[in-house]
Amino acid sequence: MLNGFMQKLTPIIKKQKQMDLNQLKHTLDMEESERLSSFATLSISGLRKKSEPPFPKEYRQVFAKDTDRILHSHAYTRYIDKTQVFYLIKNDHITHRVLHVQLVSKIARTIGRFLRLNEDLIEAIALGHDIGHTPFGHDGERFLSRLCQAHGIGEFRHSVQSVQFLEKVERKGKGWNLSLQTLDGILCHDGEIHNRVLKPCNDKSFEIHEKEIFLKKTRPEAKLVPMTLEGCVMRMADTISYIGRDLEDAIRLNIIKRNEIPCEVVDVLGNTNGTIVHILVTDIIEQSFGKDYISLSHKVSAALKILKDFNLEKIYLNPAIKKHINRIKKLFTMLFEKYLNDIEQKNRSSVIFSHFLKDMSEEYIDNHTSGEKVRDFIAGMTDQYFLRQSPDEVTKYMK
Numbered sequence: 001m002l003n004g005f006m007q008k009l010t011p012i013i014k015k016q017k018q019m020d021l022n023q024l025k026h027t028l029d030m031e032e033s034e035r036l037s038s039f040a041t042l043s044i045s046g047l048r049k050k051s052e053p054p055f056p057k058e059y060r061q062v063f064a065k066d067t068d069r070i071l072h073s074h075a076y077t078r079y080i081d082k083t084q085v086f087y088l089i090k091n092d093h094i095t096h097r098v099l100h101v102q103l104v105s106k107i108a109r110t111i112g113r114f115l116r117l118n119e120d121l122i123e124a125i126a127l128g129h130d131i132g133h134t135p136f137g138h139d140g141e142r143f144l145s146r147l148c149q150a151h152g153i154g155e156f157r158h159s160v161q162s163v164q165f166l167e168k169v170e171r172k173g174k175g176w177n178l179s180l181q182t183l184d185g186i187l188c189h190d191g192e193i194h195n196r197v198l199k200p201c202n203d204k205s206f207e208i209h210e211k212e213i214f215l216k217k218t219r220p221e222a223k224l225v226p227m228t229l230e231g232c233v234m235r236m237a238d239t240i241s242y243i244g245r246d247l248e249d250a251i252r253l254n255i256i257k258r259n260e261i262p263c264e265v266v267d268v269l270g271n272t273n274g275t276i277v278h279i280l281v282t283d284i285i286e287q288s289f290g291k292d293y294i295s296l297s298h299k300v301s302a303a304l305k306i307l308k309d310f311n312l313e314k315i316y317l318n319p320a321i322k323k324h325i326n327r328i329k330k331l332f333t334m335l336f337e338k339y340l341n342d343i344e345q346k347n348r349s350s351v352i353f354s355h356f357l358k359d360m361s362e363e364y365i366d367n368h369t370s371g372e373k374v375r376d377f378i379a380g381m382t383d384q385y386f387l388r389q390s391p392d393e394v395t396k397y398m399k
Contacts, residue, residue: 132161
């Protein structure tokens with residue numbers, strides 16, 4: 001008798017569970033308007049260029065779905081062997097790009113939580129912001145940019161390339177159809193620019209987004225501002241994540257000494273990565289809570305600017321970390337010309353056909369020049385894959 005009752009009840013329970021699951025996303029969306037700051041970006045405001053048919057059981061909010069798509073992209077996987085600052089150095093504790101983006105995500109979400117912002121949007125921007133970086137970091141970016149200019153396809157900027165990968169290269173040229181807010185945050189993440197205050201430029205559309213991409217390719221010095229407060233937080237967190245970490249890596253490699261850090265920096269921010277991160281994060285939260293902008297105090301901002309200038313002179317431009325720079329530059333030129341010639345000669349045995357263009361969508365093939373295809377292929381390479389394209393050169397770097 002009991003078994004018969006349970007058999008009748010089971011379909012009702014299953015139906016109730018199904019209804020609850022289908023309502024879950026709506027409930028989470030509604031809760032955001034009460035839980036988050038009035039300046040936060042609500043998930044229901046997420047805009048996609050293309051409409052998408054709903055899943056039968058769709059409980060993920062729009063920016064959480066963006067995060068999942070970025071995590072599952074091939075370009076994200078390649079973070080694992082992308083240079084942050086120091087390349088071709090045998091030390092397992094030196095920061096690589098994959099760790100950097102994870103640190104950015106954690107720091108930005110911490111700030112976002114205390115400012116009651118949308119952590120899903122922050123995470124999506126953070127995880128995707130450096131996907132367009134070339135092998136060998138900013139040196140590789142400069143070399144590829146010169147080659148792109150020489151072949152009439154505009155300057156190369158990794159922020160633009162990150163959007164290019166996610167919108168037009170991933171999924172064999174179909175792209176991921178990410179939200180405007182996520183793509184905008186990635187495009188406008190310029191962590192190297194020093195800002196004490198960042199106030200979002202809210203009134204943006206996909207049309208404006210395309211114009212800003214074109215602007216950045218033709219005038220890379222143009223300063224773009226994110227459309228969301230979450231994008232502003234991520235941009236600040238980008239700086240916070242690398243500034244002290246690069247110091248620690250440089251000290252570990254005996255490039256600088258800890259006592260060389262300027263006293264104006266030490267007095268305000270301390271002289272270790274942990275202290276620097278804590279003071280910067282704390283200052284942003286205190287200065288930005290309840291505001292429609294993200295800000296540092298004058299004192300902390302000034303100390304951070306001094307530290308940035310110190311890192312630039314003593315680390316990023318230090319000849320000691322650029323022993324292989326001329327060989328790397330030569331390889332970029334050689335590979336760019338080789339792949340360009342392979343495409344124009346229809347050399348199907350070339351890796352650009354077998355590893356990159358194979359099964360690419362007609363939309364990608366038809367809408368990209370030969371130079372743009374070469375740019376996308378090289379920009380997506382890991383450091384080691386790049387070196388493997390010139391086997392005779394590899395042993396020179398490994399000595």
